[in-house]
Amino acid sequence: MALYIFGHKIPDSDSIVAALAMAYLKNALGIEAIAVRQGDINPETKFILEKFDLEIPELKTSFANNEVYLTDFSDIAQAPDDIGKATIIGIVDHHKLGDLTTSTPLECWIRPVGCTNTIIKEMFDYYEVEIPKNLAGAMMCAILSDTVIFKSPTCTKLDTKITKELASIAQIEDYKALGLEMFKVKSAVDGTPVRELVMRDYKPFDMNGLKVGIGQLEVVDLSIFDDIKDDLLIDIKALKEEKGLDTVLLLLTDIIKMGSEVLVSSNQEETIEKAFDKKIVDGKFWLDGCLSRKKQVVPVLEPAFA
Ligand code: MG
Ligand code: MG
Ligand code: MG
Numbered sequence: 001m002a003l004y005i006f007g008h009k010i011p012d013s014d015s016i017v018a019a020l021a022m023a024y025l026k027n028a029l030g031i032e033a034i035a036v037r038q039g040d041i042n043p044e045t046k047f048i049l050e051k052f053d054l055e056i057p058e059l060k061t062s063f064a065n066n067e068v069y070l071t072d073f074s075d076i077a078q079a080p081d082d083i084g085k086a087t088i089i090g091i092v093d094h095h096k097l098g099d100l101t102t103s104t105p106l107e108c109w110i111r112p113v114g115c116t117n118t119i120i121k122e123m124f125d126y127y128e129v130e131i132p133k134n135l136a137g138a139m140m141c142a143i144l145s146d147t148v149i150f151k152s153p154t155c156t157k158l159d160t161k162i163t164k165e166l167a168s169i170a171q172i173e174d175y176k177a178l179g180l181e182m183f184k185v186k187s188a189v190d191g192t193p194v195r196e197l198v199m200r201d202y203k204p205f206d207m208n209g210l211k212v213g214i215g216q217l218e219v220v221d222l223s224i225f226d227d228i229k230d231d232l233l234i235d236i237k238a239l240k241e242e243k244g245l246d247t248v249l250l251l252l253t254d255i256i257k258m259g260s261e262v263l264v265s266s267n268q269e270e271t272i273e274k275a276f277d278k279k280i281v282d283g284k285f286w287l288d289g290c291l292s293r294k295k296q297v298v299p300v301l302e303p304a305f306a
Pocket of ligand 1: 015072
């Protein structure tokens with residue numbers, strides 16, 4: 001029976017490349033493993049896979065009676081709907097521990113670093129398996145993406161060290177330039193439907209019984225949103241109603257100015273204002289220095305919603 005390896009719903013580059021890297025590692029160790037994905041890939045991931053000549057993992061959303069290995073998440077809200085019928089044999093992740101549980105012992109590689117692929121590089125070293133050049137390049141890009149080219153507060157010394165090691169395997173000298181090129185691809189919003197932008201890097205959370213959705217768009221210049229910001233606000237309000245959510249936030253993150261404009265549609269505006277010590281004006285507020293949803297937004301919101 002093959003082992004299926006996949007990342008969270010609405011996959012990002014880290015979760016896709018992590019699944020590919022883990023599948024490569026497991027196969028090298030003699031365990032038949034297949035990388036799959038739970039949803040469409042985003043333009044940044046497409047750029048990375050094309051650049052390094054890697055296949056897009058197959059779409060698979062049902063895993064009843066399968067053995068699975070999870071990359072980049074451990075939350076039920078981000079898992080396939082029938083995850084309860086699968087056997088989770090391992091998790092590699094760098095988020096807060098989620099609410100998935102297992103009925104059998106599992107392998108767990110969860111560490112507070114900037115990217116899942118950082119941990120996977122350590123797994124390759126631990127098992128003494130060589131990383132192919134193209135896979136190393138993609139893993140390096142995943143780290144640059146998740147750490148916002150080392151600017152995110154989630155970035156650790158280990159992430160920068162491992163990026164350099166992967167760059168050397170991939171024979172890429174100017175990895176920061178490649179990182180910026182990648183973020184420029186990520187910044188393209190022209191002609192993209194508003195809902196697609198809201199959902200591009202969207203994560204659902206259950207915060208003490210309240211359903212919360214948080215999307216994030218990381219760009220090199222926030223002015224690209226000038227013409228569509230009102231539409232984005234209207235759309236997160238619509239999304240909140242459609243899905244019966246309590247709160248939807250959309251972070252418009254400027255990776256050069258290093259901060260995020262937060263668009264808000266919520267039943268708890270006052271709680272949010274208090275939590276961040278900000279005033280919501282015209283459905284939005286600015287958070288200086290905020291680049292990370294997992295480290296600077298979720299940990300502020302979750303206790304406030306208790
Ligand atoms: Mg991710
Ligand atoms: Mg990640
Ligand atoms: Mg991210």
